[in-house]
Amino acid sequence: xxxxxxxxxxxxxxxxxxxxxxxxxxxxxxxxxxxxxxxxxxxxxxxxxxxxxxxxxxxxxxxxxxxxxxxxxxxxxxxxxxxxxxxxxxxxxxxxxxxxxxxxxxxxxxxxxxxxxxxxxxxxxxxxxxxxxxxxxxxxxxxxxxxxxxxxxxxxxxxxxxxxxxxxxxxxxxxxxxxxxxxxxxxxxxxxxxxxxxxxxxxxxxxxxxxxxxxxxxxxxxxxxxxxxxxxxxxxxxxxxxxxxxxxxxxxxxxxxxxxxxxxxxxxxxxxxxxxxxxxx
Numbered sequence: 626x627x628x629x630x631x632x633x634x635x636x637x638x639x640x641x642x643x644x645x646x647x648x649x650x651x652x653x654x655x656x657x658x659x660x661x662x663x664x665x666x667x668x669x670x671x672x673x674x675x676x677x678x679x680x681x682x683x684x685x686x687x688x689x690x691x692x693x694x695x696x697x698x699x700x701x702x703x704x705x706x707x708x709x710x711x712x713x714x715x716x717x718x719x720x721x722x723x724x725x726x727x728x729x730x731x732x733x734x735x736x737x738x739x740x741x742x743x744x745x746x747x748x749x750x751x752x753x754x755x756x757x758x759x760x761x762x763x764x765x766x767x768x769x770x771x772x773x774x775x776x777x778x779x780x781x782x783x784x785x786x787x788x789x790x791x792x793x794x795x796x797x798x799x800x801x802x803x804x805x806x807x808x809x810x811x812x813x814x815x816x817x818x819x820x821x822x823x824x825x826x827x828x829x830x831x832x833x834x835x836x837x838x839x840x841x842x843x844x845x846x847x848x849x850x851x852x853x854x855x856x857x858x859x860x861x862x863x864x865x866x867x868x869x870x871x872x873x874x875x876x877x878x879x880x881x882x883x884x885x886x887x888x889x890x891x892x893x894x895x896x897x898x899x900x901x902x903x904x905x906x
Contacts, residue, residue, distance in 0.1 A: 640878060670695060677683035677714045680735055680757050688718035696735070696897060710903040711879075711888035712738045715901055716759075733897050735760050737885050756884045762902040769899050770822070771864050772877050777834060779849035780807075789836055790847040791816050806850060808833050813847045826900045829892045831875060 678693050696713045702730045714737075732900040744754040758769070766784070774780040781787055790806055790813035798805060798812040806813045809832060822835065828835040828845065835845040854860055860872040864879075871878035876889045890898075 629695055655681050672749050673712070674714070676752075677736065677738060677757075678714075680738070680750075680752065680755070681714075681716065681759075684757065684759060686759055688732075690719040690721055690731070692717045692719065693736075696894070696901070710740055710886065711890060712740065713890070713894060713898055714738065732761065733902050735765065735902060737888075739881065741884075743885060744905045756881075756886075758900070760898075762904060765898065765902050766822075768864065768868075768870075769895065771862065771870055772872075772895060773829070773834060775860050775862050775870055775877075776829075776854075777849040778852060780884050781848075783823070786819040787822060788819055788847060789816045790814060790841070792847075806847060808847065808850045811847075816846065823903065826903070827896065829896060 632780050661721075674693060674695055677695070681687050681693060693714055693716045694723070696715045713735055716734045716736055718732045718734065719728045719730050721728050737760070739756045739758070741754040744751055759818070770781060770784060779788075788804075790804075793801060793814040798814060801814040804815040825836060827848070828837050828842075829851070833849065833850045834848040835842070836848055837845055852860065854872065856874055858873070862870050864870050867882045869880040869882075871880060871887070876891050877895050878887055878889045880887045
């Protein structure tokens, strides 16, 4: 969690039984109030991180030592906050080596904060209008695979052994007798090797899911093309009894029955969360 010099926690009661200048008529009113109050955006993000830390501690699942911060590339202005339905917080749970007087990270987790109208106030986050969900890597991996398979034309059936296709031109493509694919103007042929999803960061675009390699996207291996859905078309699938997954306009959505809220994450945000959670050793 980033902290600022002289930062103080709001003393206003923001529990489920009390409100601090609640915005119940929409985010526009809340953002206008914040700007009128002269609150600096970066300072307000620090306040949100502090409130997220409080929610993490209240969950009963907090580690003894940890670092928490809002994941990058989600919001960069008050306007972004007004259009946001979910925020992702990166949490690194740590252990203390007292002999070496040092702290080192041992496990990454992500806390998703689902936002309802009225969640943002001049006093900080109004806990009455947010709910949170905590993910470790294995929990997130199931959701991540379900999201990918929602949009892939060749779903991943075995995450431990995923086929790869390499770019092939001319006779290398036409004379190849095994499985091959065409994505736009590019042609691909199946490689003999496979890979484990836990061993590599992937790249999802509006054309396909790729295995990054080399110095440019032209050298990437293809995993699968993606379904070409129009702006007003939605792809949906049931993930579990509480969650329906949705894809539209380059964003993944989760409809949660228990919070009765449809939230959206960009494909980049989903990939960033996956990369953060993936064990590095």
